[in-house]
Amino acid sequence: MRNNTTRLDHVVLWVADPVAAAAFYETAVGLTPVRVAEFAEGKAAFPSVRVNEDTILDLAPHRFADQMRMLPGSADSAGHPVxxxxxxxxxxxxxxxxxxxxxxxxxxxxxxxxxxxxxxxxxxxxxxxxxxxxxxxxxxxxx
The missing domain is CATH 3.10.180.10 (2,3-Dihydroxybiphenyl 1,2-Dioxygenase, domain 1)
Known part of the structure; x- marks a missing residue:
């Protein structure tokens, strides 16, 4: 990995069930799950799946919407997929x-x-x- 180029780091997807979503991306899409066990044990806020060494998809549960305070109106993005x-x-x-x-x-x-x-x-x-x-x-x- 080179640190001298701009690249896509991650995309956050709203999902109903992060563990089920991770299983879909692993089995049907072929992506590698990240932090699924930790999420299931309550040790991680959400799991992810790895697209490549530089990029992941974060699988955020809908219940996190009220915690989205980085910008005014951020919580309104829950349930609105890209x-x-x-x-x-x-x-x-x-x-x-x-x-x-x-x-x-x-x-x-x-x-x-x-x-x-x-x-x-x-x-x-x-x-x-x-x-x-x-x-x-x-x-x-x-x-």
């Missing part, structure tokens, strides 16, 4: 993710081609929703 979060994967991992989601009965969209993103136009992409209604796009680029 438009979508996009995961960029190598082609093989893209195919594996789609197959794993389908095996877990997670509805997925059709395949789109050429959608614009951080690295230009993606070769393929599709969308899926987590159990809390957060929408994800999965894509890959030809490198």
């Amino acid at each position: 438009n979508h979060v996009c995961l960029s994967l190598p082609a093989e991992a893209f195919d594996a993710l789609r197959a794993r989601l389908e095996e877990h009965g997670v509805p997925v969209s059709g395949i789109d081609h050429g959608l614009s993103g951080a690295r230009g136009n993606a070769t393929r992409s599709f969308y899926f929703r987590d159990p809390d209604g957060n929408i994800f796009e999965a894509r890959h680029y030809d490198d």
